[in-house]
Amino acid sequence: MKQTLFDKVWDSHVVQSIKKGPDVLFIDRHLIHEVTSPVAFLGLKNRGLSVLYPKRTFATADHNTPTINQHLPVADPLSRNQLKALEENATSHGISYWGLGHKKNGIVHVVGPEYGITQPGATIVCGDSHTSTHGAFGAIAFGIGTSEVEMVLATQCIMQSKPKKMRITINGSLNRGVTPKDVALFIISKLTTSGATGYFVEYAGEIFEQLSMEGRMTVCNLSIEMGARGGMIAPDEKTFKYIKDREFTPKGTDWDKAMKYWKTLFTDEDAIFDEELVFDGCKIDPMITFGTNPGMGISITKNIPKAENVEGGKSTYKKSLDYMGYAEGESMLGKPIDYVFIGSCTNGRIEDFRAFASIVKGHQKSENVTAWLVPGSHKVLESIKEEGLLEIFNEAQFKLREPGCSACLAMNDDKIPEGKYAVSTSNRNFEGRQGPGARTLLASPLVAAAAAITGKITDPRTLIY
Amino acid sequence: MAYDSFKILKSTAVPLPIENVDTDQIIPARFLKATERKGFGDNLFRDWRYNQDNSPKENFILNNPTFSGKILIGGHNFGSGSSREHAAWAIYDYGFRCVISSFFADIFRNNCLNIGILPVQVSAELLSELFEIIQIKPNTEVEVNLKKQTITISTTGYSEFFNINDYKKENMLNGYDDIDYLKNIKKDIQKFAEKTPL
Ligand code: SF4
Numbered sequence: 001m002k003q004t005l006f007d008k009v010w011d012s013h014v015v016q017s018i019k020k021g022p023d024v025l026f027i028d029r030h031l032i033h034e035v036t037s038p039v040a041f042l043g044l045k046n047r048g049l050s051v052l053y054p055k056r057t058f059a060t061a062d063h064n065t066p067t068i069n070q071h072l073p074v075a076d077p078l079s080r081n082q083l084k085a086l087e088e089n090a091t092s093h094g095i096s097y098w099g100l101g102h103k104k105n106g107i108v109h110v111v112g113p114e115y116g117i118t119q120p121g122a123t124i125v126c127g128d129s130h131t132s133t134h135g136a137f138g139a140i141a142f143g144i145g146t147s148e149v150e151m152v153l154a155t156q157c158i159m160q161s162k163p164k165k166m167r168i169t170i171n172g173s174l175n176r177g178v179t180p181k182d183v184a185l186f187i188i189s190k191l192t193t194s195g196a197t198g199y200f201v202e203y204a205g206e207i208f209e210q211l212s213m214e215g216r217m218t219v220c221n222l223s224i225e226m227g228a229r230g231g232m233i234a235p236d237e238k239t240f241k242y243i244k245d246r247e248f249t250p251k252g253t254d255w256d257k258a259m260k261y262w263k264t265l266f267t268d269e270d271a272i273f274d275e276e277l278v279f280d281g282c283k284i285d286p287m288i289t290f291g292t293n294p295g296m297g298i299s300i301t302k303n304i305p306k307a308e309n310v311e312g313g314k315s316t317y318k319k320s321l322d323y324m325g326y327a328e329g330e331s332m333l334g335k336p337i338d339y340v341f342i343g344s345c346t347n348g349r350i351e352d353f354r355a356f357a358s359i360v361k362g363h364q365k366s367e368n369v370t371a372w373l374v375p376g377s378h379k380v381l382e383s384i385k386e387e388g389l390l391e392i393f394n395e396a397q398f399k400l401r402e403p404g405c406s407a408c409l410a411m412n413d414d415k416i417p418e419g420k421y422a423v424s425t426s427n428r429n430f431e432g433r434q435g436p437g438a439r440t441l442l443a444s445p446l447v448a449a450a451a452a453i454t455g456k457i458t459d460p461r462t463l464i465y
Numbered sequence: 466m467a468y469d470s471f472k473i474l475k476s477t478a479v480p481l482p483i484e485n486v487d488t489d490q491i492i493p494a495r496f497l498k499a500t501e502r503k504g505f506g507d508n509l510f511r512d513w514r515y516n517q518d519n520s521p522k523e524n525f526i527l528n529n530p531t532f533s534g535k536i537l538i539g540g541h542n543f544g545s546g547s548s549r550e551h552a553a554w555a556i557y558d559y560g561f562r563c564v565i566s567s568f569f570a571d572i573f574r575n576n577c578l579n580i581g582i583l584p585v586q587v588s589a590e591l592l593s594e595l596f597e598i599i600q601i602k603p604n605t606e607v608e609v610n611l612k613k614q615t616i617t618i619s620t621t622g623y624s625e626f627f628n629i630n631d632y633k634k635e636n637m638l639n640g641y642d643d644i645d646y647l648k649n650i651k652k653d654i655q656k657f658a659e660k661t662p663l
Pocket residue numbers: 062063107108109128129130344345346404405408409426427
């Protein structure tokens with residue numbers, strides 16, 4: 001039978017199929033962090049169970065960590081407690097642990113690929129919904145809840161029904177100033193935040209083939225924002241080149257063996273999807289969100305849509321705009337901005353900082369803007385220094401912080417104050433996501449950079465020479 | 466037994482007619498710092514329920530004593546966003562055992578089932594009828610019968626069938642969870658792991 005990429009990976013991991021029930025799915029690799037794992041370990045303890053395969057789980061501290069003075073003890077006692085729990089749980093169960101200050105520390109979805117934990121054809125889960133990021137390598141990767149974290153620790157399996165399959169094909173090429181983030185925000189604006197619920201998405205077509213691995217990660221990362229369980233892209237030479245010789249990827253003959261399998265990972269011609277969508281890559285502009293979910297995005301040059309033209313969430317549209325302090329029909333260009341956040345597992349990798357630097361170089365940060373530049377990992381931080389980007393940032397009056405999730409979910413001190421506007425390269429613009437009362441506008445690193453130097457929403461294409 | 470079993474629930478309900486309620490609203494990230502599953506109910510819908518000075522917001526439904534019960538009714542696409550199970554814990558800890566909507570986000574639905582909250586997906590018509598009737602008559606009781614897979618509005622007798630897979634249904638009826646099941650097939654899992662390189 002003709003199979004999709006998703007079928008191939010899913011079916012090869014099914015330990016057992018329960019009639020009129022879920023599949024028991026074997027999980028190759030499990031990532032954990034301090035926020036969604038402590039209760040899972042507590043559950044294990046209460047049941048008198050141990051971790052079945054500790055070498056398949058990897059722990060990093062990221063959600064709760066400060067982004068300045070990481071060498072000092074964490075000030076907030078609750079955060080400190082959670083970080084301590086992660087360290088104790090990981091070390092006592094023999095799980096590799098990359099805590100605060102460790103040179104491999106960083107956001108879970110940034111370090112996974114950096115060290116080759118993420119591989120084609122693998123099943124990867126983590127108690128964080130943006131686990132979909134790892135799908136960029138042709139893995140089945142998705143977020144799970146804490147009960148499932150406990151399940152994976154105890155049994156290396158989870159029980160889930162196989163989702164339906166959707167393919168999103170985009171051909172053509174991207175216009176100047178259009179980034180992978182814009183592609184993703186464009187798709188979500190078309191599908192709405194629930195348009196892919198119940199589906200696993202495969203991205204196909206020239207656009208995704210042309211994207212770098214980091215660009216593919218950004219797109220797959222945002223799959224969850226249209227409700228999808230996850231998103232994936234078939235591995236190709238770019239993928240193999242990226243993962244070769246990373247710490248946790250196979251070496252020598254194991255590599256050759258793995259390559260043989262990985263090369264079978266593509267959707268067979270004539271394989272059938274439950275849903276197929278096709279878009280034209282040339283029609284995508286730099287995007288920005290104006291509302292309180294990631295589906296509320298438009299081309300940066302367009303005006304905020306009228307309620308009558310909105311699909312999905314109509315009854316709460318006004319509530320959303322009120323929260324943002326915006327009105328129907330207004331132009332986004334020129335709206336004042338107070339904060340800029342560049343970082344997160346969506347856009348906190350080296351290419352994102354390069355993009356940011358390409359715009360701010362030779363300019364000055366707007367005096368009205370507070371900017372937080374937070375690398376996704378120590379490795380990203382090192383590259384920023386090595387490549388000379390730090391000098392560009394410093395000359396333009398930007399300060400670099402230390403790695404972590406930071407203002408993506410504002411669990412640490414990096415909170416946008418009530419009522420303030422932030423252009424963010426992260427993934428969610430929900431009410432209060434970046435701090436109580438904070439108003440978030442999701443955009444690419446280029447749009448964020450343009451806002452940071454002009455103090456308002458600006459089309460980055462006017463600043464690219 | 467991992468949680469209390471769920472058979473029949475007859476209760477008044479709390480209506481929250483808002484679409485796309487995400488888990489950041491159900492429980493904001495700053496309340497995720499606990500290392501135990503305790504006390505999350507106090508912060509359920511924190512920023513919709515309380516002002517920043519912790520005074521209650523009068524318009525919010527949970528602050529309105531007219532509405533109460535063990536059933537929460539939410540708008541379309543309930544529970545989107547973050548995978549935080551804390552959202553389901555907060556709903557459970559507050560006292561809800563069942564959430565009704567016309568559409569649920571995937572991870573949230575799984576999280577509910579895993580901790581013993583029954584997510585019931587109903588037609589858009591029934592959902593708007595529920596919102597309307599409960600607005601007018603807050604003491605309207607709703608009966609959720611898991612065995613029969615039906616939801617019934619007691620005043621009108623209107624009833625609708627809902628879907629749940631047999632496995633999950635059995636689990637809920639008995640209060641078992643997935644780990645109880647997986648423990649019993651450990652040998653199969655180990656065999657599988659052997660042929661799956663790290
Ligand atoms: S950066 Fe944001 S989305 Fe990514 S892992 Fe951290 S909290 Fe989750």
